[in-house]
Amino acid sequence: MIFKRIDRVKQVGYKQIWELQNGRVDKSQFVCQLCCDKEIIVSKVNGKFTAEDCKCRQEKEIKAKKEQEQKRYEQNIKSAEIREEFKGKTFADFKSLAGKREAKLAAMDYVENFDIYEKKGIGLTLVGKCGRGKTLLSHIIGQEIIKKGYTAINIVAKEFYEDIKVTYNNSNKNTSDLVTSAKLVDLLIIDNLNAERFGADEIDKLFIIINYRIENKKPTVINSTGDLDYLNKRLALDHVSKLIGKNGEPIKVGGIDMRAKQGELITDLRNKNISGLKRRLEDSY
Ligand SMILES: [Zn+2]
Incomplete structure (x- = not known):
């Protein structure tokens, strides 16, 4: 009944x-x-x-699960916190000036075709001098990948290594949570893999993670201020050849120094303000 x-x-x-x-x-x-x-x-x-x-129900469940994962990774990796200056940036914020266009196109293609690259574990290596926009570009990639429903973590190599060291000396914090998160996230972005400032232990620790990701077809985006020759000199040959085998040839981010450009704009603004101030002071005498 x-x-x-x-x-x-x-x-x-x-x-x-x-x-x-x-x-x-x-x-x-x-x-x-x-x-x-x-x-x-x-x-x-x-x-x-x-x-x-409906299939959208399953998609919603997957999306909710990914969002949870993303939160967990961000909690486990303190150095993954996105700095205020990069939050919400999109490709429109990266001006494709001379010397930067190729890198911007490669990054846009990487995001657009991430479904394919992700399945094959293909990453991207960006090289170029300081201030050319590698960090901005890789933060944009990370945020766009999250929008596509994947998890992505952006770490500064040196800070990440410091995080690992802290967890060794602090029983409250779990090193394996930190390292596991970096191994498992859909896209790991390592900013400033600048071998000049690294000791052997630091490079080894990072390459334990990078190797794991290569072997398990998980993509990694790497930024370095050194070019290929430089990386060849500083890293083990095996490391470099693995990276190229997985990410292809490094892509150069060249052109003007965006920080210097920013500095010029600030100087211009200040000079303009000061000359206005001068005029006002002269008028009042
Ligand atoms: Zn539906």
């Missing part, structure tokens, strides 16, 4: 959804036009309504 009643209530609910899904309503108002955001798809067979899960 009670089952019958439940069934009847269910049938009424299904009927409404069926009418919505098979009616003439404007579907463009729904995020999922297959189920009109009901997360089930109702069919009518011999006057009886049956329902099955």
Whole structure:
């Protein structure tokens, strides 16, 4: 008796959804036009309504799971916190000036085709002098990849290594959480892999993670201020050849020094303000 009643209530609910899904309503108002955001798809067979899960339900669950993972990685890796100056930046913020265009295109392609690159574990290596925009570009990549529903972590190599050291001396913090997160995240971005400032232990620690990721087809984006020759000299040959084997030839981010440019703009602004101030002072005498 009670089952019958439940069934009847269910049938009424299904009927409404069926009418919505098979009616003439404007579907463009729904995020999922297959189920009109009901997360089930109702069919009518011999006057009886049956329902099955819409694929958007599964997609939502995956998305929620990825968001949780992302939070966990960010908690585990303190140095992954995005600095204020890079938050919310998009490719529109990276001016493709002379010497930077190729790198911008490579980064845009990387984001656009990440589904393919990710499956094969292909990353990207960006090289170039300080201030050319490697860090900005890689932060944009990271944030765009997260928007696509993946997890991504951006670490400054030196700070990350310091984090690992702190966890060795602090029993409250778990080194394995930190290292595991860096191994498992969908995209790991290592900023400033600047071997000049690294000791052997630091490089070894980083390459334990990089090697794990290469072997498990997990992509890594690497930034370095040294070019290929420099990396060849500073890192073990095996490391460099593995990186090239996985990321292809390093891509150069060249052109003007964006920090120097920023500095010039600040100087211009200040000079303009000061000359205005001078005029006002002269007027008042
Ligand atoms: Zn749906």
